[in-house]
Amino acid sequence: MAKSALNNQETMGNRKILANRILNRLKKMYPEADCALYHNNALELLVATILSAQSTDETVNKVTPILFRAYPSAACLASAKAADMETIIKPTGFFRQKTKNIINTCKILVESFGGEVPRTMEELIKLPGVARKTANVVLGTWFQKNEGVVVDTHVGRLAQRLGLTWTGKDSKDAVKIEQDLMQILPRNQWTFFSHALIWHGRRICVARKPKCDACELSSLCPSAFSSE
Numbered sequence: 001m002a003k004s005a006l007n008n009q010e011t012m013g014n015r016k017i018l019a020n021r022i023l024n025r026l027k028k029m030y031p032e033a034d035c036a037l038y039h040n041n042a043l044e045l046l047v048a049t050i051l052s053a054q055s056t057d058e059t060v061n062k063v064t065p066i067l068f069r070a071y072p073s074a075a076c077l078a079s080a081k082a083a084d085m086e087t088i089i090k091p092t093g094f095f096r097q098k099t100k101n102i103i104n105t106c107k108i109l110v111e112s113f114g115g116e117v118p119r120t121m122e123e124l125i126k127l128p129g130v131a132r133k134t135a136n137v138v139l140g141t142w143f144q145k146n147e148g149v150v151v152d153t154h155v156g157r158l159a160q161r162l163g164l165t166w167t168g169k170d171s172k173d174a175v176k177i178e179q180d181l182m183q184i185l186p187r188n189q190w191t192f193f194s195h196a197l198i199w200h201g202r203r204i205c206v207a208r209k210p211k212c213d214a215c216e217l218s219s220l221c222p223s224a225f226s227s228e
C-alpha cells in the first residue's frame, strides 16, 4: 500500500480513537443527555425544531405550548391563519418564514402522509423548512433512527475545538462537519453524541471564553486553554 494511503489510514484511526474517548467521557458526564425541546409526539418535535432555527430552546419552549394548544394536529396547523400563527411564534424570530414553512409542511403531512410525520430522511428533507439538522433531530430523538449527527451551532463549534472535524479551522459547513463525525463515531451513538455535545456546549464549552478549567474533556482536547 502507498505511504500516503497508510498515513491516511493511521490518521483516521487516531481520529476514531479520540472520538471514542470523548464519547465515553460524555457518557459519564451526561448520561441523561436528550433533546431540550418540549414535545409529546413527532409532529410537535418537528415543529419545535423548525422554530428553533436562530432561536433558543428556552424561547421555543415558551411558545410551543401556546401553539399546540391552539393547533393540536397537522390538519389544524395546516389550516391556521398565517397572521394568527405569526403572533404566537414571533418571539422565536424569522416568524413570517417559519409560519409559511410550518403551514406548508403540515399541508404536505395531511395530503401525503395522513397527518403523520414521515420516518425517512429522504421524505423529511423535502418538507419546507426541514434540512438535515431538523430531520436528524426528529429521526434520532423520536424515531430512534441514527441517520446522521445533529450539527447545530454547539456541535459545529465543539467538533472544531475537539479536533473531530477536518473541514478547516473556523469552517461552519454543517454538512461537511456531519460527514466527518459520521466517519469516526459508532452509528448507534450519533444521536446521543449530538445531545451530549450540545449540553456540554451550553454548560462548559461556551462560544466565548470556554470554561476549560472546569472541563472534564480538557485532557483530550487539542484546544484546551487556548480558545478565545
Ligand code: SF4
Binding pocket: 161, 162, 204, 205, 206, 210, 211, 212, 215, 216, 217, 218, 221, 222, 223, 224, 225, 227
Ligand atoms: S477543554 Fe476547553 S475548548 Fe476543549 S472542550 Fe473543554 S471547554 Fe471546550
